[in-house]
Amino acid sequence: MTSPLDKKLKIKGPVLITANRVGDGAVIYRTGEGGWTTQFERAAVVTTAPAAIELLDAAVADDLGAVGAYVAPVRLEDGGKLRPGNLRERIRLAGPTIDLPLMAAIPAVGGP
Amino acid sequence: MRLVKSGQVVADDYIRVGDDAPIPDDVPAIVSAARLIAEADAILRRQAPTGVLWPNSRRVAELAPHLDRLALVALEFPKFRDGRAYSQARLLRETYEFRGELRATGDVLRDQFMFLLRAGFDAFEVKKDADAAVFASEIARHSVFYQPTGDGRVAASRARLGRPA
């Protein structure tokens, strides 16, 4: 499986840097202030490969704060609202697309 | 890098000699595999102890004919994830009965000390000084082993014979 990190960096639109937090594995996004946030809207968004590489290098160097940093696409909607750029990133942000078992009702007893 | 033997950091008696350099007569020296194979007779007639750095991509069977005149075999872990030298070590110790110094070199880290020791290594070029310092305490953390190797430690299956279930 090709990790996003292994692909030659080609930017086809706005991107951010994302990773998982070392201590608890939470999804995090690189900020413009050289840190990380769990809040997607606060992610630093760049539009050129050199900018993305710079952001990525700094992220990767933060071995204590984050694990598995990579470049992920975002979409900028009309009005400037930031959205994840593909299904994988939507799922990382919002969680699994299915109900977790706790939320599923246990089937009713009885019936045909 | 620190050399650890018998659980302690020690000075390295051996020098590494490049393929094009003359080998000093009276100093323990480690040569490359290629040089050993090419110049075996000359090298192994040395008085001083001789060692070889054997790559993990070559069968140790090729080295076997020279073992009785080698004082040291150094095996390589280019990355600690590349575990070929564990098999080489066990073959050297258990199949070919090599009794000289078996040295682990390369990406040698604390978390592999116990595996290395059990595979038959007795000398360790430890990458990080901090790891070298804790060699003995790292080994002391392990007292139960499920399988036998050539290191003489009793496997659990034997140790429990005779004890009630």
Next chain:
Amino acid sequence: MYVYDDLDRTLLAERVSEFRGQVARRLSGELTEDEFKPLRLMNGVYLQLHAYMLRIAIPYGTLSTPQLRMLAHIARRYDRGYGHFTTRQNIQFHWIKLEELPDAMADLAGVGMHGMQTSGNNVRNITTDQWAGVAPDEIEDPRVWAELIRQHVTLHPEFSFMPRKFKIAVGSSSHDRAALRIHDMALRLYRNDAGEAGFEVMVGGGLGRTPYLALTIRPFLPARDVLSYVEAVLRTYNQFGRRDNIWKARIKILVHELGPEAFAKEVDAEWQSIKDGALVLDPAVVTDIGSRFRYPQYERLEDSPAELARARAADRRFDTWVNSAVSNHKVSGYAIVTLSLKPEGGTPGDATAEQMDAIADLADRYSFGEVRVGHEQNLALPHVAQRDLPALWRALDKIGVATPTIGLVSDIIACPGLDYCSLANARSIPVAQEITRRFHNLDLARDLGRLHINISGCINACGHHHVGHIGILGVEKNGEEFYQITIGGRADEEARLGILIGPAVPYAEVADVVEDIVEAYLELRARPDEIFLETVERLGVEPFKERVYATR
């Protein structure tokens, strides 16, 4: 099941302590992620999309009730209240925090459980038939041998950094329920004409990007030689398996590149030098390990007790469930009960902490305190007295594990897929859920008969799609989820890889495609009791391909 003694417990405790130290060194920065990653993998700790994932080994799929209750505790205390049973008889928790893992592992060690070698380039959980020890067609309980091998390969100093993972399965029945031939190494226990116990040794199976079925490299290996032979195979693999390309690093590639004869010769050359050494299996050791397995004190009972027949006649739902989930037991008066973790619209293989606790209580009451985990992601109670089936069923029904679809179209095997897994290209769970909704009609499901659907969210094939009667593989095309469909695969003693029927179809159409395939089957089958797989074997894929792609 195997009962731990102080040696086993000490080994685990030492491992927990070691891992606690390693986690601390990672969190302090003393260890880089690059150095830490193989160490956490060796303890079953993955990084996934949302969080870390902990995979816990359930050796040969056998659980005691204290162990099952501990899994419920882990789900509640360290995760989000549920766990996922996998296609290798393990369990996974998907919301784990690294900083809490040492405590979770200490809790697990208290009941003899761990995540050792459920990941990493080492020998993984050794799986068997989940009916081991109780199936009528079994020659001998393979779990004693699985345990002997498990101990041998656990924290093995030589084989902890192999080119890639190594999966072993052990089987011992005429019908292969352990999917032997898709494993790196499979050992089929049997007795030769002279009555000696030994193993057929098969090597080189594995799914994924280049699927292969294992080949027999030794038709009969005397049982006393099994550890030395396994050692020789692993040593050959460790030295000569490819390390240049992660997609070519499994032993199946080595076996097929050398050819099975040359490979077997290489193994044999190594084996000759160690076969009479320390690894010869001392009968005393085999007896000792066997003595540490607890077997039930079965009562003397008759088959088909009157109360069972009465209950079946009185309650059609109960009768339906018995037909689906209850299987013959080698001891008269007893039964093997399969607990379905495939409710309509549910995630295949998931169980909540409440379900786990309830199942543990029922296992204590009705199954001598033992539960099994199957690679098809269902559970089993292996020692149920037939007279207890009515009461058991009522209780199982209440907790939602009595869906009477075992082995049918909606008993789907699916990996977690893109909803959880960082390797995935596409989702698998919602595909499975939709299929179960389309086929919720039990009469239809029963009429279709045995039909194994396997879904994988990526080419790593953790859903074993290659060997599904219908196999579904998620791929990505231009940012969209597409699915390749194969048919005709099987994982048993006649193992076969499925055949692609045509171009991949989009996410929204997968359930439609399954319906089309099923419709074609209903029209084409020679008799109602010719199952789908047999129809495909008789007619090939063309008629199904035509039906599916007529309008696509």
